[in-house]
Amino acid sequence: MRELLRDRVYLRYWLAVVVSYLGDGIAKVTVVYVAATLTGAPALFIAAVVIAQLLPSGVLGTFIGPLVDRMSPRALLVGADLARFAIVLAMIPAVRSAPLLLALIFLEGVGKSVFETARMAAIPKVVGGHSLPSAIALFQSTVQALNLIGPLAGGILIAAVGVRASFVVDAVTFVASAVLLGSLAVLRGATVTAAGPGQYWRSLREGITGALRIPSLRVLAWMMVPVMVAIGLFTTNVNTQLLVTFGLPAFDFGLAQAMLGGGAVLGAFSGPALVRRLPLTRLLAAAVGLFAVSLLVLWPIDHRWPAGGVALACAWCALAGLGMSLVQVPVANILLHDLPDELRGRGIALLNALMVNCTVAGVLLGGLVATWAGVPTSIVVTGAVLLVPAVALALGTRPARAGSVR
Template identity: 80%
Template sequence: MRELLRDRVYIRYWLAVVTSFLGDGIAKVTVIFVAADLTDSPALFIAAIVIAQLLPSGVLGTFIGPLVDRMSPRVLLVGADLARVVIVLAMIFAVDSAWLLVVLIFLEGLGKAVFETARMAAIPKVVGKHSIPVAIALFQSTVQALNLAGPLLGGFLILVAGVKLAFVVNAVTFVVSALLLGSIAVLKEATVTAAGPGQYWSSLRTGVTGVLSIGSLRLVAWAMVPVMLAIGLFTTNVNTQLLAGFDLPAFEFGLAQAMLGGGAIVGAFLGPALVRRLSLTGLLAGAVALFAVSLLVLWPIDDRWPGSGLALVCAWCALVGLGMSLVQVPVANILLRDLPEDLRGRGIALLNAVMINFSIVGVLLGGVVANAIGAAASIVLTGVVLLPPALVLLSRSRTEKKNLAPAADTEAGVPR
């Protein structure tokens, strides 16, 4: 990690991503704040805003892939930032219309979808293949921190400067990101897989078939369906559990949320060491199992609360954050390891779309399930559902080890 932090190109790239992600967080919290005051159904509009920002990555994400493979990453990244400058400045003139803000946050989410796909596909260009695990870990820990810092900064700006100035600062973050990315020469070259606008649909089809022909990527796509459903369900119900189930006051609720983020940051930093010691499939199996167990242990914790004190709840939150974060480590490494360069953009876009769509489904299901059986029971049930995919992944990991062992023996000259 020290080598990356001494790399001036990587530092510019990292700072650009930090400021761009801060902009996303400020935009979402500011729009939520404004829309909640404009309507009689704030919960409905808050849900609409959250889904509107995620929806482009899910519904349209697959269609972004061919563009990432055919165009310069620098053009896409800078273009996505500058487009969001215009969008968030337009929000200043839409502060009296909740539905117009929903449309604009959807467009901002579309810019984020282009930016995120191009950003991830460009990682090998910036750091080289040998530093991919460390770069992924640093990005994941940064993103987890920004998930806390972005909304906090947005709330602070609204408090001290007002909504309109918050949108102006939001636009500035995207300008800074665009300037930093525009100065990185290594992002100039594109991976050209087809020429001419008429070949877009052919490029899209060959991308989908090419990605699905790779066994490890099929396994990731299959495994992440229940995992992303679980993350969506948990995201919907954890706040209900903390506020209603555990009846935490404001400060303790904030502390519990911070422990979720802290556990995620620890998981991201543990990632590179685990990648060096374990197979990626084995690490994915272990991470899914840990996430499942972290949800299952809510059952005894819920029964013993409040007698066990706040420490038990904070420990539970940290464990869940650790499990969710570790799941992302092998997934990102498998994508960047096994995707051929000419399929990288389309593969990342396709698998991101699968994961985000199922996380949205999980968010929508979370409220329904919680209303039927309660928040705590729904979280525990989610853990039960995750156990079968964890076992299948573990079995696949063992099979891979058995297949690799004879090959290793043969290469070493050991008779089989």
């Protein structure tokens, strides 16, 4: 991975991603803080904020694909950054209006959806002759680290300079990202598909049918439905499990969250070695199986709690973070390895939309199941259900050379 960061082109791309994701983390904490203090029903408004952030990728994500395949990645990335700069600044006078703030959050989510699809589709252009699995691992480990650092930075900014100044800092991060990405000449060219007036819907239709004709993409699509529902449910209930069921104090809760992120970073760094040793579909089955097992082991831990104390809770979080992160390794590699250049934007947009929609379904289902059966039971049952498709995929794959998809 060191050779990637010595490459000036990739280094500028990586720094742009770092700055952009740091801004996302600051925005997330700031908006949630405002949501918690703005209305008389903070829990409902926070849920609305989370859905407004995810909804654009789920509802509009597929429709962004043809644009990514037909336009310059640089234009889309820089345009999405500058649009989010303006939207975040508009949040400053909107901090006392819940409906207006919610509308701006939705628009910011639209910009992020465009940015993410174009960013991922552009990775092969930026990586050049370097190892694609190493580039994916470096990006994923960076994102996992920023998922810890970004919210922390947002909390410090709110405490030190207030909500409005936090939005200003957040807006500046998008400008910095736009400047870095705008300097990358390698992103100037576009992969041109159907062009001209009236061709958009044809391009969209051909992209969806073309992507689903690829066997590995069909496998990935059906596998990610239960996986992302499970991740959404786990994300909804893990904090309640730690704070309420385990009753962890603030410091221990923060430590458990750090271990969840640490496991995710470890999973990302393990990616290149695992991709070299295992076929991608088998790696996907193994990663999903590991995540399912990490949910199942909560049963003996919860049953005997508080035996083992915070160390056992932290170990559980690290294992769950490792499993979730490892799932992303074969997903990203299958998408970038098996999608042809002319379908890359539309294929990535299609799968991202599927994953986001399933995550939202998992978030909603998590609250209902936890209310009915209890938080520990909902997590353990999710692990048991998720183990079924993992075993089915493992039994349905044939031995193949490492790094291939069968």
